[in-house]
Amino acid sequence: MGAALARSGLGKRTALGASALLIGANLPDIDALAYFGSPAADLEWRRGWTHGVLALAVLPFLLTGCLLVVHRIGRARRHGSRPPELVPRDLLLLSCVATLSHPILDTLNTYGVRWLMPFSGRWFYGDTLFIVDPWVWLVLALGLFLSSRRKRTRRVKTSTPAAVALGLAGVYITTMALSGWAAKRMVVRELGVAFGTPVRDVMAGPVLLNPLVREFVVEQESQFQVGTFRWLQRPHVDRGQVRSFTRELPSHPAVRLALETRLGRRFMGWARYPTFQLQSLESNHFLVHIVDLRYAREPGAAFGSVSLPISMPEADQK
Numbered sequence: 001m002g003a004a005l006a007r008s009g010l011g012k013r014t015a016l017g018a019s020a021l022l023i024g025a026n027l028p029d030i031d032a033l034a035y036f037g038s039p040a041a042d043l044e045w046r047r048g049w050t051h052g053v054l055a056l057a058v059l060p061f062l063l064t065g066c067l068l069v070v071h072r073i074g075r076a077r078r079h080g081s082r083p084p085e086l087v088p089r090d091l092l093l094l095s096c097v098a099t100l101s102h103p104i105l106d107t108l109n110t111y112g113v114r115w116l117m118p119f120s121g122r123w124f125y126g127d128t129l130f131i132v133d134p135w136v137w138l139v140l141a142l143g144l145f146l147s148s149r150r151k152r153t154r155r156v157k158t159s160t161p162a163a164v165a166l167g168l169a170g171v172y173i174t175t176m177a178l179s180g181w182a183a184k185r186m187v188v189r190e191l192g193v194a195f196g197t198p199v200r201d202v203m204a205g206p207v208l209l210n211p212l213v214r215e216f217v218v219e220q221e222s223q224f225q226v227g228t229f230r231w232l233q234r235p236h237v238d239r240g241q242v243r244s245f246t247r248e249l250p251s252h253p254a255v256r257l258a259l260e261t262r263l264g265r266r267f268m269g270w271a272r273y274p275t276f277q278l279q280s281l282e283s284n285h286f287l288v289h290i291v292d293l294r295y296a297r298e299p300g301a302a303f304g305s306v307s308l309p310i311s312m313p314e315a316d317q318k
Helices: 002-007 017-024 029-037 041-045 053-077 089-107 134-152 160-195 253-260 262-269
Strands: 200-208 213-219 222-228 244-245 276-280 285-292 306-309
Touching: 002 017, 002 089, 002 134, 002 200, 017 089, 029 041, 029 053, 029 089, 029 253, 041 262, 053 089, 089 134, 134 160, 160 222, 222 306, 244 276, 244 306, 253 262, 253 276, 253 285, 253 306, 262 306
Parallel strands: none
Antiparallel strands: 200 213, 213 222, 222 244, 276 285, 285 306
């Protein structure tokens, strides 16, 4: 996205404008350093502080300041040659646009963003695009390629393909957002009839490659209903394939101890639709499985589940 914004003509507003757009569009992801931390540190820190309102107010100024220093050093090294004109106001504007674009795009998927950090840990979800949507990548990459080819051949209006690609990506995102909104309403209607229980919340998340299919999770009073929504079939939800999971927290003390661990707290702070399974191993050893139904259905999934071994005295098992 940063490269497409730069090629669309915005990068020409000022010297280092393209750099501001490229760096700013990725700058909030400095929290990816959490992957090198302790287990599940990424769940606690990713899309939090560096994606929240405080960081979004500070990061553009930091980026602009760094680029101004780079420009001054470069000008000193040119020994009197005329450098490209740098407009600090425009550089700050481009830094703001690029930095803000990042959490906006992140919000469009089911992972979500904590926009109000550090003041609130509430997650916001768009349920519009797959986490790495191949169609957005394809259209933006094609626009960049065509703009670059025009520049190499010195044709006029080299920014047009990139600008058109941004427009097409915007149309696709809007269409997917409307599709998701309509899918949620249809899931609520069809499952409301099927199970006769009011729906409290619903997610109709996109899947890889196929914009006509969505995986849904419906939160009802005491359970989750999980299934697949298909636009090209009637009814859109195959009730025979809908699976039910309990919403209730098991009363076993091993579950309570699991939630008090660092890993348990981090996972629950991130989970959107958690369901629990308790597995007894030996007399006083248990495995507490927590599964986030956004991304997993069974314990042991590569992403979206965690299994916590708990040992406890026999007296505490009652």
